[in-house]
Amino acid sequence: MNIAILGAKGMLGIDLSTVLQQHTLTLLDIGYGDITKSTELREILTLKQPHVVINCAAFTRVDDCESQKELAVRINGLAVADIAEICKDINAALIHISTDYVFDGTHENGYFEDDIPSPINTYGYSKLVGEKILQGEEIEGRKIDTQELKWYIVRLCWLYGKSGKNFVDTMIEVMKKNQEVKVVTDQWGKPTWTMDAARQIQLIAETLPESGIYHVSNEGIANRFQWVSKIKEVLALHTILIEGHSSDFPTPAKRPMYSPLVNTKLPPMRSWDKALEEYLS
Known part of the structure; x- marks a missing residue:
């Protein structure tokens, strides 16, 4: 093909x-x-x-x-x-x-x-x-x-992926440079x-x-704080994570607060945390 x-x-x-x-x-x-x-x-x-x-x-x-x-x-x-x-x-x-x-x-x-x-x-x-x-x-x-x-x-x-700017790699860099990092708990996906x-x-x-x-999308729902917590766990980082809200990080564009996509047509994908573990390995 x-x-x-x-x-x-x-x-x-x-x-x-x-x-x-x-x-x-x-x-x-x-x-x-x-x-x-x-x-x-x-x-x-x-x-x-x-x-x-x-x-x-x-x-x-x-x-x-x-x-x-x-x-x-x-x-x-x-x-x-x-x-x-x-x-x-x-x-x-x-x-x-x-x-x-x-x-x-x-x-x-x-x-x-x-x-x-x-x-x-x-x-x-x-x-x-x-x-x-x-x-x-x-x-x-x-x-x-x-x-x-x-x-x-x-x-x-x-x-997120290896070949472009993404949330996972950005948060890894931020956690390695800071003792404390605030991450929002009110955005879910x-x-x-x-x-x-x-x-x-x-x-x-x-x-x-x-x-x-x-x-x-990978299966399972997480907020951004949970996502970053998993990154921290897999990489054994010592950064202290602090719960925050979207209002703490004003941006020009609004973000949907809860936007998980439900798949009813294709075979289910593996869980997001298992995929993340392989990505970070």
Whole structure:
């Protein structure tokens, strides 16, 4: 199978390249400007003729999205329309990576695949634009017919991995430099290792099930304090952790307080703590 990965040098893209290495891969290191240049992208994908295109390319700096809304919507949302049109023309399936941030974080039971999104920040809205476009809805002045396209929206939650800036590595650095560290207890989610997520996306790419929305995350729910406590335990660090709240760390973008993704369509993944242990080993 010929598979193209957009954003192949990003945190998820690198692990996808590893788990999919038995296939013929077209690895495109697409930057912010490149993904919006549909002519160049069309030429490459038409030449390579992939069976599946996995779109990992995104503007993921959540706080920066607040001051660069137009750019965020163009990259995370409107560019998806161009990619989808190309995939239709070359008869390729499209797997588009999205996020738990399309939700507002108020559902006490987490979020199922068919729950109605309600983003509370620009990043979440920009990713929702891409989702709506793939579902054939009109948004931000764009609408395309996706009935003849095999499409998959894959929502991820609290992603971390070896090949990019992430919460786990940041907190390790902070704990090694400070005797006391405050961590919030009021943000809940499902920490997810990119390698495990990549294996689940591999399953979608190789089997091409029914088009639709899929939730991919390690099982088990944790708040950020519990997540950091597990990191501290595994690495045997001596930092004193102090419970805090989101109000202690004001940011330009609001974060959903409770956004675990519930998976009802794919085989369950291993627990977040077991995945974290392997990541840190």
